[in-house]
Amino acid sequence: VGEHEADVKAGKISIASPIARAMISKSVGDVVEVNTPGGVKAYEILKVEWK
Structure with missing residues (x-):
């Protein structure tokens, strides 16, 4: 995600x-x-998700 959308706790880097x-x-x-x-x-990459 973009820098402003990043949230490590939500799994978004x-x-x-x-x-x-x-x-x-x-x-x-x-x-x-x-x-x-x-x-x-x-x-290890476990999942790739596009939203």
Whole structure:
């Protein structure tokens, strides 16, 4: 979503976030790794929803 619509608790991340940028061109079931200040974190894409 856009930066003004982002709400992590509601599962909506901004397209400008490092997590969202890492997920571009990925599909359900893919795992993406993101560098964070606490180290590398891995996320599995469970669902993609368009509204």
